[in-house]
Amino acid sequence: MIWELIVEALLTLRSNKMRTILTMIGIILGVAAVIAIMTLGRSVYITAEEEITDSGYGNIKITAKSAETQLPLNQALIDVLKSADIPEVVNYDPQFNGSGGTVYNADDDSLEIFISYNDVRAVNKLIFLAGHPFSEDDVAEKSQVTVISAYTAQELFGSSESAIGQSIRLDSGGFYRIVGVIKNESMFTPSYGRLYLPKSLGELDPAFQTYGYSYIDVNLKTGADYEAISSKLEQVLMEAYGFEDEEEMAFQVENVKDIVAQISTFMTIFSIGLALVAAISLVVGGVGIMNIMLVNVTERTKEIGLMKALGAEEKDITFQFLVEAVVMTICGGAIGVLLGIGGSFLVIWLVNTFAGNFGNFPQFQFVINQMSIVVSLVVSTAIGLVFGSYPAKKAAKLDPVEALRRD
Amino acid sequence: MPKKRETPLLELSKITKVYGSGSTATEVLHGVDIRICRGEMVAIMGASGSGKSTLMNILGTLDRPTTGDYFFAAKKIDDYSPSQLANLRNQEIGFVFQSFNLLPRLNIAKNIERPMLYGQVAKTKRAERIAAVLNKVDLLDKKDSYPLQLSGGQQQRVAIARALIMEPALILADEPTGALDSKTAVMVMNELIRVNRETGTTIVIITHDPSVAKFAHRTIRLQDGKVIK
Numbered sequence: 001m002i003w004e005l006i007v008e009a010l011l012t013l014r015s016n017k018m019r020t021i022l023t024m025i026g027i028i029l030g031v032a033a034v035i036a037i038m039t040l041g042r043s044v045y046i047t048a049e050e051e052i053t054d055s056g057y058g059n060i061k062i063t064a065k066s067a068e069t070q071l072p073l074n075q076a077l078i079d080v081l082k083s084a085d086i087p088e089v090v091n092y093d094p095q096f097n098g099s100g101g102t103v104y105n106a107d108d109d110s111l112e113i114f115i116s117y118n119d120v121r122a123v124n125k126l127i128f129l130a131g132h133p134f135s136e137d138d139v140a141e142k143s144q145v146t147v148i149s150a151y152t153a154q155e156l157f158g159s160s161e162s163a164i165g166q167s168i169r170l171d172s173g174g175f176y177r178i179v180g181v182i183k184n185e186s187m188f189t190p191s192y193g194r195l196y197l198p199k200s201l202g203e204l205d206p207a208f209q210t211y212g213y214s215y216i217d218v219n220l221k222t223g224a225d226y227e228a229i230s231s232k233l234e235q236v237l238m239e240a241y242g243f244e245d246e247e248e249m250a251f252q253v254e255n256v257k258d259i260v261a262q263i264s265t266f267m268t269i270f271s272i273g274l275a276l277v278a279a280i281s282l283v284v285g286g287v288g289i290m291n292i293m294l295v296n297v298t299e300r301t302k303e304i305g306l307m308k309a310l311g312a313e314e315k316d317i318t319f320q321f322l323v324e325a326v327v328m329t330i331c332g333g334a335i336g337v338l339l340g341i342g343g344s345f346l347v348i349w350l351v352n353t354f355a356g357n358f359g360n361f362p363q364f365q366f367v368i369n370q371m372s373i374v375v376s377l378v379v380s381t382a383i384g385l386v387f388g389s390y391p392a393k394k395a396a397k398l399d400p401v402e403a404l405r406r407d
Numbered sequence: 408m409p410k411k412r413e414t415p416l417l418e419l420s421k422i423t424k425v426y427g428s429g430s431t432a433t434e435v436l437h438g439v440d441i442r443i444c445r446g447e448m449v450a451i452m453g454a455s456g457s458g459k460s461t462l463m464n465i466l467g468t469l470d471r472p473t474t475g476d477y478f479f480a481a482k483k484i485d486d487y488s489p490s491q492l493a494n495l496r497n498q499e500i501g502f503v504f505q506s507f508n509l510l511p512r513l514n515i516a517k518n519i520e521r522p523m524l525y526g527q528v529a530k531t532k533r534a535e536r537i538a539a540v541l542n543k544v545d546l547l548d549k550k551d552s553y554p555l556q557l558s559g560g561q562q563q564r565v566a567i568a569r570a571l572i573m574e575p576a577l578i579l580a581d582e583p584t585g586a587l588d589s590k591t592a593v594m595v596m597n598e599l600i601r602v603n604r605e606t607g608t609t610i611v612i613i614t615h616d617p618s619v620a621k622f623a624h625r626t627i628r629l630q631d632g633k634v635i636k
Contacts, residue, residue, distance in 0.1 A: 008513075
């Protein structure tokens with residue numbers, strides 16, 4: 001009987017196509033929005049997790065808590081860490097991000113820029129408009145070479161091509177030969193003056209001499225216990241510098257898991273928040289279903305009278321109208337799921353295809369969040385049951401004499 | 408089979424029906440006694456306002472009398488629950504309405520199948536039974552048509568087929584020819600006579616039209632809520 005009722009419900013809904021589709025739109029959009037948010041959230045999270053775990057980031061990262069600590073992340077600190085002789089640590093890899101400065105061309109035209117110190121691997125990832133990245137030899141020999149952004153080239157030399165081979169001077173001293181020009185990194189800040197120097201030159205930067213490294217990557221052997229080593233490193237630093245407690249501690253020891261966990265928490269809260277907003281549209285959709293089912297019951301009053309005359313019990317009638325409501329919400333839910341997945345796929349495809357034009361974007365992975373599909377379909381069914389039950393009960397309770405008299 | 412006619416299928420005893428309450432109460436039936444035996448074909452005749460619609464609803468168990476007893480096949484059904492009454496209608500009473508009441512979105516076979524859904528008749532047996540009743544009213548070839556593709560007379564014969572599908576004891580026909588021209592009306596009435604004769608199904612026809620009533624074995628006249636001789 002249930003299958004027959006479902007088939008009949010489908011026939012009934014088909015005979016009223018326009019109305020059915022309009023009624024389902026609330027559910028379709030609600031479910032599509034929830035699915036899209038969950039899918040995109042998941043994709044961003046997975047992508048971010050991978051970027052963090054297997055990219056330039058070390059396994060554990062030591063940073064200064066604030067600039068005022070007066071305790072630079074310098075070689076002395078690394079020596080302290082090294083003397084602790086933790087067997088799981090492969091090496092301590094200090095990183096210096098860079099600093100601000102002013103750059104001049106031969107005519108003494110100047111430009112405010114940000115100087116970033118990079119290894120060859122990082123520079124290779126950039127998109128070159130002219131020239132080429134600096135080489136491992138350049139890094140090893142501390143060659144005075146640089147890669148600049150297109151904007152910098154434009155401002156100081158008129159074009160990317162004409163900048164190649166030219167020399168620039170930094171306010172901190174020293175001349176650098178331009179070997180490459182890269183695309184501006186961000187679409188949002190086109191006026192981007194940027195200079196890339198071999199990593200080994202970082203130690204000459206005045207900012208480095210004052211503040212030390214930006215952070216120290218601690219690379220661990222595979223399978224090492226992040227948490228344990230993090231706290232061991234913290235211990236070493238606290239003892240070496242005489243910090244009494246967490247409050248006094250001038251350094252922060254973060255491990256990748258912490259960072260991933262932070263991102264995960266953030267993404268979860270963010271996704272749930274957005275999904276809740278989207279869920280409001282599901283409730284609105286449910287009210288739409290209830291409304292149209294009430295119209296249905298009124299329009300089919302005579303049919304309900306007939307059903308009773310033919311021997312339908314109240315539960316048969318309740319059931320038939322509930323099935324109709326649920327079929328409608330499940331169809332809406334299923335269309336919504338497809339739309340949500342399709343939409344997310346399209347967004348991710350667009351980002352992966354075109355975002356590279358505007359800077360250094362990771363390739364986002366497309367991950368279907370299966371749980372969200374199950375939940376959406378369950379919720380759709382529940383909406384049909386909840387919002388369909390009042391109209392269905394109303395239909396079942398109709399007085400057959402009155403109902404048959406209706407036209 | 409005169410012996411069989413002796414067994415009362417329907418027995419109404421001192422039935423009254425009051426609508427409303429207090430000062431606005433209106434008594435529509437004032438103590439109606441009716442006995443209809445198995446196999447009979449009876450017309451209940453009355454002008455509009457005579458209470459015949461109310462009586463029909465009570466006979467069909469769609470409505471309950473205010474006082475009095477209703478015995479169906481010797482069982483007192485006044486205390487039946489709504490589901491028990493629904494089952495009784497499903498198994499024992501076939502309705503034929505003035506306006507046919509076929510569902511336009513279902514084809515003829517599906518329309519006739521309806522009562523079997525509520526009666527939990529096994530799916531495997533349904534097609535055969537549908538064919539049998541359609542054959543009885545000579546509309547087997549219209550099985551896959553839709554109601555609005557048929558003439559009024561054909562639709563009413565489909566309705567008769569639907570009324571027969573559960574092999575009920577009683578067919579209750581409310582102005583069955585009211586929406587038909589006189590020639591078609593005669594055809595439909597002959598159909599009912601044939602059903603009555605061939606299956607022995609008791610048939611009660613509610614009508615205001617003497618030319619319809621004359622097809623019945625006997626006529627019960629109703630006037631101002633009372634049975635008159």
